[in-house]
Amino acid sequence: EVQLVQSGAEVKKPGESLRISCKGSGYSFTNYWITWVRQMPGKGLEWMGRIDPTDSYTYYSPSFQGHVTFSADKSISTAYLQWSTLKASDTAIYYCARQFSVAGPFDYWGQGTLVTVSS
C-alpha cells in the first residue's frame, strides 16, 4: 500500500527554524517526484514546488523561492521541507504528494502537517 506519512504538528515563534518530513512507503521512492502544497487557514491549495528524490533536483514556485528549502534522503525514503526563518504568515497546513511526471497529477498525498507560527 502506497503511503506518505508526514511529521506531526508544530508550534513555533517568528524567526525560528523548522524542518518537517514526509516518508514514503509501498513504492519505489526514487521513481516519483515529491511535491509540496500549502493550504493557509480557510484557503485553497497552493503549489510550492517539487524535488526529485533520485538526485535532489529541486524546482520552486516563484512565490516560495528563497523562503523554503526542499531536501530528500533517498536512503530512508524521506523528503523534507525546511524554513530558516519562520514568519506568522507561514501558518498553514503543508501537504506532500507524489507525482510521476513534471505536469502529471498528484496521486497520493500525505496527511498534512499543521505549522503554527505565533509569538
Next chain:
Amino acid sequence: QSVLTQPPSTSGTPGQRVTISCSGSSSNIGSNTVNWYQQLPGTAPKLLIYSNNQRPSGVPDRFSGSKSGTSASLAISGLQSEDEADYYCAAWDDSLNGYVFGTGTKVTVL
C-alpha cells in the same frame, strides 16, 4: 493567486447531478491535461480525476470530468451526502512554468 477560476459554491439534493466549472487559459487548460481533487472536511486532498476524464481505481463512476478548449468541468451524478467537500481543478501552466490550482468549489448536499 489562482489562475483557474471556479464557482465558490454549489449545492444539490441527494440523487441530483451537479457540475463544477473550471476556467483557465491557453497556457494551462488549453495546452495541458486537467486533474481534479476532492478534499473532504478536515482531510488531505485526494485525486478524483486525472488526464481530463480518467478515474483512479476506487473512484465511483458517478464522478466524471471533461475538457473543452480552455475550460473543464467536473460532474457528480447521483449526489450523495458523502460528496460534501471542496473540489479543486488543477493543471500545469506553461507560462508560469508551474502547477496551478483552481480557486476551489464547496459542494453542499442539502
